Amino acid sequence: GAVVSQHPSWVICKSGTSVKIECRSLDFQATTMFWYRQFPKQSLMLMATSNEGSKATYEQGVEKDKFLINHASLTLSTLTVTSAHPEDSSFYICSVRGVRGPISGDTQYFGPGTRLTVL
Amino acid sequence: GQQVMQIPQYQHVQEGEDFTTYCNSSTTLSNIQWYKQRPGGHPVFLIQLVKSGEVKKQKRLTFQFGEAKKNSSLHITATQTTDVGTYFCAGSPATDSWGKLQFGAGTQVVVTP
Numbered sequence: 036g037a038v039v040s041q042h043p044s045w046v047i048c049k050s051g052t053s054v055k056i057e058c059r060s061l062d063f064q065a066t067t068m069f070w071y072r073q074f075p076k077q078s079l080m081l082m083a084t085s086n087e088g089s090k091a092t093y094e095q096g097v098e099k100d101k102f103l104i105n106h107a108s109l110t111l112s113t114l115t116v117t118s119a120h121p122e123d124s125s126f127y128i129c130s131v132r133g134v135r136g137p138i139s140g141d142t143q144y145f146g147p148g149t150r151l152t153v154l
Numbered sequence: 155g156q157q158v159m160q161i162p163q164y165q166h167v168q169e170g171e172d173f174t175t176y177c178n179s180s181t182t183l184s185n186i187q188w189y190k191q192r193p194g195g196h197p198v199f200l201i202q203l204v205k206s207g208e209v210k211k212q213k214r215l216t217f218q219f220g221e222a223k224k225n226s227s228l229h230i231t232a233t234q235t236t237d238v239g240t241y242f243c244a245g246s247p248a249t250d251s252w253g254k255l256q257f258g259a260g261t262q263v264v265v266t267p
Contacts, residue, residue, distance in 0.1 A: 067253065078242060079197065079257045128196055132253055142187060143255060148196045 041146035056114045056149045058129030064109035065131035073126040085112045119153045158245045160258030167233045175261035177226045177243035184248045186226045192239045235265050
């Protein structure tokens with residue numbers, strides 16, 4: 036399967052600061068990347084779909100001005116949590132899907148996740 | 155919107171016993187995927203089912219996709235301590251062209267030796 040990395044693996048920040056999380060596809064071109072958030076003992080909630088070279092599509096209830104997503108290349112997507120607050124503390128996970136175009140049925144490969152703690 | 159329901163939420167199993175976790179979608183799916191997440195880890199892909207009525211096996215794990223492509227199940231036989239973790243089903247709506255996944259709540263499996 037594909038190798039996906041995330042950086043940092045964990046981060047602690049003060050309330051009001053911004054945090055950038057990187058998601059990299061190491062061995063194939065990720066035309067589509069997904070960002071999820073997972074609270075303790077809960078399921079993964081899709082935040083946004085990121086397509087290379089275009090604006091991200093956010094799920095209902097996710098503030099696009101707070102969670103900035105940039106998919107600058109076929110191997111890198113970043114999620115910036117702006118003006119973070121304690122309620123933003125969560126496990127953020129990206130996944131990648133490497134097939135161009137609207138083809139369903141392909142698996143997603145998940146990164147190891149980034150644990151964000153906002154004090 | 156589409157919802158994927160998964161039951162049970164918790165499953166305590168004696169080592170050696172079998173168990174099944176079920177997944178139901180309110181809408182037709184193009185495919186369903188199963189993932190396993192160990193405590194502290196990230197979801198790891200197990201399998202994808204695409205065809206109506208499809209059944210796939212991986213050693214002690216049997217995955218089924220319903221005829222209507224709205225439900226799925228994962229059956230594990232002779233549970234081992236290595237099966238501990240949370241199993242998620244994730245469905246891709248038939249109407250979605252980018253492969254977005256809707257995750258079920260997960261079944262947390264605890265195995266008693």
